[in-house]
Amino acid sequence: xxxxxxxxxxxxxxxxxxxxxxxxxxxxxxxxxxxxxxxxxxxxxxxxxxxxxxxxxxxxxxxxxxxxxxxxxxxxxxxxxxxxxxxxxxxxxxxxxxxxxxxxxxxxxxxxxxxxxxxxxxxxxxxxxxxxxxxxxxxxxxxxxxxxxxxxxxxxxxxxxxxxxxxxxxxxxxxxxxxxxxxxxxxxxxxxxxxxxxxxxxxxxxxxxxxxx
Ligand SMILES: N[C@@H](CCC(=O)N[C@@H](CS)C(=O)NCC(=O)O)C(=O)O
Numbered sequence: 049x050x051x052x053x054x055x056x057x058x059x060x061x062x063x064x065x066x067x068x069x070x071x072x073x074x075x076x077x078x079x080x081x082x083x084x085x086x087x088x089x090x091x092x093x094x095x096x097x098x099x100x101x102x103x104x105x106x107x108x109x110x111x112x113x114x115x116x117x118x119x120x121x122x123x124x125x126x127x128x129x130x131x132x133x134x135x136x137x138x139x140x141x142x143x144x145x146x147x148x149x150x151x152x153x154x155x156x157x158x159x160x161x162x163x164x165x166x167x168x169x170x171x172x173x174x175x176x177x178x179x180x181x182x183x184x185x186x187x188x189x190x191x192x193x194x195x196x197x198x199x200x201x202x203x204x205x206x207x208x209x210x211x212x213x214x215x216x217x218x219x220x221x222x223x224x225x226x227x228x229x230x231x232x233x234x235x236x237x238x239x240x241x242x243x244x245x246x247x248x249x250x251x252x253x254x255x256x257x258x259x260x261x
Contacts, residue, residue, distance in 0.1 A: 050075035051105040053095060055082045056257035059153060060114040061102040062217035065252035067118045070208060071125045075104075079259050082158065115149050118213055130210045141204050144193050144211035148218045152186035155179070156221070176226050183222045187233050190215065194235040201242040208246070216243045220254065 052068070052075050054061030068075055080086045080101050087099045095103045096112045104111045104120075111117045122130040131138045154160070156179040164170045164178060190203075197204055203211035219240050222228035230237045243249035254260055 049107070052077045053080050053092070053101055053103040053105070054078075054257075055080055055087075055101050056254050056259040056261075058082065058101050059217040059221050060100070062220065062252060062254060063114045063213050064102045064104065064117055065257075066208075066213050066216065066249055067121050067130065069248035069251045070128060070130065070213075071121055073121070073125060077258070081259075115145065115210070115214070118210055122210070128207060130208070130213065132204055132209065137204065140193070140197060141209045141211045144190055144203050145214040147186050147190050147193070148214040152182055152218055155182040180222075180226050180228065183218070183226070183228065186218075187222075187236055191233050191235050200235060200238050203239060208243075208249075212239060212243065215239060216249060 050068070050073060052061070052064060054064065054077060056079070080092055082101070086092060087101060092103075093099055095105075095110050098112065100112070102112075102114055102117065104117045106120075111120055118130060131141055161175050161179065164175060170178070194200075194203060199205065202208045203215055215236065216239065219228075219230055219236060223230055230240055250256065
């Protein structure tokens with residue numbers, strides 16, 4: 049049985065829950081309380097030397113880095129596929145996912161915001177402006193990437209892919225933490241609406257997590 053170590057409000061954990069739900073996989077779950085610093089406790093550092101969630105225990109290995117775990121899930125459980133056929137389409141889908149995973153999320157992570165607050169004395173308004181700056185750049189670029197790809201309702205056509213697995217949690221974070229008006233990004237708003245109506249995305253939502261508060 050797969051075991052997921054996660055935190056309810058973690059966007060990278062949210063990605064994993066979506067992928068697991070899309071694949072229809074059963075798993076057990078253990079929360080790592082990021083607010084209490086449990087990610088730096090020795091037992092979690094032994095799972096992930098970076099002290100991050102998510103971690104997926106496959107029974108044979110402890111997997112870290114959410115995009116790598118999603119690709120492992122896709123390789124070990126190919127249906128439904130999370131990447132399209134063909135190397136060019138696959139690269140395009142990964143590119144959308146990486147805008148989130150490499151260029152937006154790391155700059156808005158809580159540890160980065162905490163550092164800005166504690167080391168540089170930034171207040172809530174400055175922190176929000178920082179986060180929204182990088183979210184805005186990334187979302188504007190994703191809108192253009194989506195315009196060059198197939199029609200929706202998802203990032204790449206008629207079914208969710210790795211790109212949606214990364215994009216939807218980032219939209220949730222932007223709207224719930226910073227009140228971003230997602231209507232400014234019409235394709236992203238459409239993807240958000242598709243996710244809101246999809247059972248796997250509903251099941252994976254942070255508000256459905258056992259620790260949601
Ligand atoms: N690139 C990593 C990032 C993981 C990450 O930043 N996780 C956050 C939660 S979204 C975390 O565990 N933060 C704990 C901390 O910063 O102390 C991934 O995709 O798995």
